[in-house]
Amino acid sequence: MSDTVLLTSELLGSYETRLRSAGVLVDEAPAPRSRTDQDEITRPLGLVLSEEARLWWGWHDGSSGWWRGNCLGFCGDGFTSLERAVKLATELRGVAEEFTEEVDEAGELLDRAWLPFAETRYAITIDCGDDPGAPSPVRNIAFEDWSSVRQVVAPSLGTLVTWWCEAIDNGGWVWDTAASEWVTDKERMNPELVKVGTW
Amino acid sequence: MGFVDSKTAAQVERQLATDLAGNEKLSNFGTFSAEHKLEDERALGIMEWEQKEYDGVGSITSHLDPEAGISTSAIETYESEIAGDASVAIDEGAVETEISGYALAALRVSKLVDAGAPLVAPTLLLGELVYLDITTGSNPLTHDVLKLFGSDDEPESHETTGLEGTGIKREKWVWVPGCSGKTVTQCVTYWRSEAGESRKVYLEWPQWYNGSWRIEASPPAPAAGAYFLAAETTETSNTFYTAAAAYSGGGAYGSHEQACDEQAAGWEPVEPGGGLIGWPMVVPHSTTIAASSEYFEHACLFHRSEPSEWREGHISREAQSITRSEEQMAVGLTRSHTPPEGARGIEGTPYESAGALREGVEALATHLEGEEPGHLGEMFDHATEGNEGKSTLPGAHTIPSCSGKTGTECDELMKADGFKHITLATLTWAEDTMELREERVTALSKAPGTLVDLDAAITITQNPSARTVAKKLEERPGPKSKPEPSKEEYDVIAERCLYLAAKGGVTESECANEPIFVSGNNTPETTKEDEKALEREPDWVGLHFVSKAEQMVTEGWYKSYEPCNVAAPEGKACHEFPFYTTEEAGWPKAGAKPAIEYVKTTDNSSQGGLLGAFQTNCSLSRGQKYLYAPQTATPSYYIC
Numbered sequence: 001m002s003d004t005v006l007l008t009s010e011l012l013g014s015y016e017t018r019l020r021s022a023g024v025l026v027d028e029a030p031a032p033r034s035r036t037d038q039d040e041i042t043r044p045l046g047l048v049l050s051e052e053a054r055l056w057w058g059w060h061d062g063s064s065g066w067w068r069g070n071c072l073g074f075c076g077d078g079f080t081s082l083e084r085a086v087k088l089a090t091e092l093r094g095v096a097e098e099f100t101e102e103v104d105e106a107g108e109l110l111d112r113a114w115l116p117f118a119e120t121r122y123a124i125t126i127d128c129g130d131d132p133g134a135p136s137p138v139r140n141i142a143f144e145d146w147s148s149v150r151q152v153v154a155p156s157l158g159t160l161v162t163w164w165c166e167a168i169d170n171g172g173w174v175w176d177t178a179a180s181e182w183v184t185d186k187e188r189m190n191p192e193l194v195k196v197g198t199w
Numbered sequence: 200m201g202f203v204d205s206k207t208a209a210q211v212e213r214q215l216a217t218d219l220a221g222n223e224k225l226s227n228f229g230t231f232s233a234e235h236k237l238e239d240e241r242a243l244g245i246m247e248w249e250q251k252e253y254d255g256v257g258s259i260t261s262h263l264d265p266e267a268g269i270s271t272s273a274i275e276t277y278e279s280e281i282a283g284d285a286s287v288a289i290d291e292g293a294v295e296t297e298i299s300g301y302a303l304a305a306l307r308v309s310k311l312v313d314a315g316a317p318l319v320a321p322t323l324l325l326g327e328l329v330y331l332d333i334t335t336g337s338n339p340l341t342h343d344v345l346k347l348f349g350s351d352d353e354p355e356s357h358e359t360t361g362l363e364g365t366g367i368k369r370e371k372w373v374w375v376p377g378c379s380g381k382t383v384t385q386c387v388t389y390w391r392s393e394a395g396e397s398r399k400v401y402l403e404w405p406q407w408y409n410g411s412w413r414i415e416a417s418p419p420a421p422a423a424g425a426y427f428l429a430a431e432t433t434e435t436s437n438t439f440y441t442a443a444a445a446y447s448g449g450g451a452y453g454s455h456e457q458a459c460d461e462q463a464a465g466w467e468p469v470e471p472g473g474g475l476i477g478w479p480m481v482v483p484h485s486t487t488i489a490a491s492s493e494y495f496e497h498a499c500l501f502h503r504s505e506p507s508e509w510r511e512g513h514i515s516r517e518a519q520s521i522t523r524s525e526e527q528m529a530v531g532l533t534r535s536h537t538p539p540e541g542a543r544g545i546e547g548t549p550y551e552s553a554g555a556l557r558e559g560v561e562a563l564a565t566h567l568e569g570e571e572p573g574h575l576g577e578m579f580d581h582a583t584e585g586n587e588g589k590s591t592l593p594g595a596h597t598i599p600s601c602s603g604k605t606g607t608e609c610d611e612l613m614k615a616d617g618f619k620h621i622t623l624a625t626l627t628w629a630e631d632t633m634e635l636r637e638e639r640v641t642a643l644s645k646a647p648g649t650l651v652d653l654d655a656a657i658t659i660t661q662n663p664s665a666r667t668v669a670k671k672l673e674e675r676p677g678p679k680s681k682p683e684p685s686k687e688e689y690d691v692i693a694e695r696c697l698y699l700a701a702k703g704g705v706t707e708s709e710c711a712n713e714p715i716f717v718s719g720n721n722t723p724e725t726t727k728e729d730e731k732a733l734e735r736e737p738d739w740v741g742l743h744f745v746s747k748a749e750q751m752v753t754e755g756w757y758k759s760y761e762p763c764n765v766a767a768p769e770g771k772a773c774h775e776f777p778f779y780t781t782e783e784a785g786w787p788k789a790g791a792k793p794a795i796e797y798v799k800t801t802d803n804s805s806q807g808g809l810l811g812a813f814q815t816n817c818s819l820s821r822g823q824k825y826l827y828a829p830q831t832a833t834p835s836y837y838i839c
Contacts, residue, residue, distance in 0.1 A: 078766055084769070091804065092804060094801070095804040095808050099808050099811075099812050100680070101679040102678060102679055102815070119767065119772070120772070121774070121775075121807065122804055142747055142811075143804055143807035144747075144778060145748075145780050146811040146812070146814070149811075
């Protein structure tokens, strides 16, 4: 796996520049979430956001609601706002609890530190572990395959965003303005990103 | 009618002539002259004879009256007319009712009075005996009929006391003026335009029974809204009902006297062996009415009211006409009408439900469709086949409702009721009625609520049994997180598996032995979507596991296809079936396109969670086959 990159404001800005250049973004961006807001919203979950998570939701509330077409990469049904992330986490925790007795070997189906930032049929999660300053591993949760639930698909959110930028730079992802959709070319993408599971 | 039994045509004529000459009672009626009476009654006698002919006695050509000018070809012409759809529309107040099939009733008269002139849809409107027997021929009897019941010179209506001694009493005759020489259509058109009260042709029940011989045990009048062509004419309604009963009731047939003797000692029969004719009432086959004891009692009471008149054959032409024509009318109505939705028969009878009535009517109509035209009487013979001459009425019983019962329970129920010939048929799994549980009755060859002869063959059709497979399922491990299904739930799972297996080309033994994943009612949206998909592609009952890591299909492939190619509504996720972790997943590829649909996120996640548990805890290996049996009758489950 590639070197772990921590997410920064600069990296996010660089990513946004690429999106804007491609014509993906609309002008009306969601407002970012302040740290105070973030703490208030996530309190019901009983977790503390990692620094990477705070930066993510501090960037236009992490939502893809201001994107044209389907969102990029493995975001599936879209990047979630922090409020939606909390709601989705609650739902998934409820489902996961149904199977507590079943997962002796696999461990918990949904760790309580995992917070969805993208919605698929299940979720892509960022791991808000004990050390807020540490890299936040990313997982592509799919309850229908327990063997993959705990598998880390990117060592940090920063690493994942780096792969996205590379994909755009290398023609792995090309925005088709006329069709208003992304055209993907796996050959031009980081193999690690391909393994994450793209659409 | 007794006086034509066992007589030749010539004897009948002589008898008629004698009877008419000395019968003062008949002369009391209207302007009916002796001469006309002779011709009229003669025709009637022959008509009766022909009736017997239809029952298989003698040859029709050997008994035709030359004076009536009837030829075989004429009869054939008429009979072909019967097969047509003669109809006449009659206004009943604001309701326009089309009455079809009257031509059949009229035929019996027409072919006697018309010597071969074209039949112009003669019709007979029952209830008031208004003969619209209009032909272009010059047969005198045709004229007489008109003269008797209506002529250009007669008043539009008048009161009459009917015929003394016959038990027939009417309060009102409706006359049909201005119809001489007109066709039926012309006459009816004229009648409607001039009189404007065509509803007068209908008698109401109380009127029918007014008089000294009022029946004590009359059948109930039709309830409001009851179906029958003329709700006002109870006698017609009852005949209609009877005709239906005659067929569907399986022919509770005996003879009039036998049955009535059981009702009242001392009554003397006039028509040994039963038969189709001779009853001075609206019920052509009282024996069929044995199905309705109430009505039968009425028939006997009626009969007993004037026994001497019957024995001696002094039966009015009108009385017989009523009997015969209403019988025929019943058939005509039956042929042309089926009860509408919500219709009810007569309260208090076994046919009071629309379903039972309809069953009878439809059976009768079906039978009639297959009959040669003109063989009206055979209909009743058919219905009563094998029961003629029995000294007592054979047993009959109402078919019980077996709704919700197993075939065995239904069989026992019917046996307890006395039915003797019951066959229990079991559907295959491919034929299984999934709306009903295993072994439940899916159909009866006789409709519940109908009266059926105890000797009749009855077939009970039931769903197959899943118990053997279900017992095997009970022994196999399932999820730790879910309560074990009850015995009944295991049955449901087995039923569903067997049903889908039969549809999808999977063997029954696979349901007993292969892992089964069951999506149930705790994830209703996904389960229903999968059920729909299986209806479309039954082969997907058999799926083959592949882990996500081994899956060659790109995850989220569905994002390029409707309806999942747009952002998901909040709380919804795109559900794909066959599942992503199967070899059958993905598109485009060979085979059918998977089903994709936005469903409730939690339903999708929960189903996925259990699927993951199933695949993990049952240790499915790559390519291993398992069966998928979604249904919403039980919670989700799996069986390793």
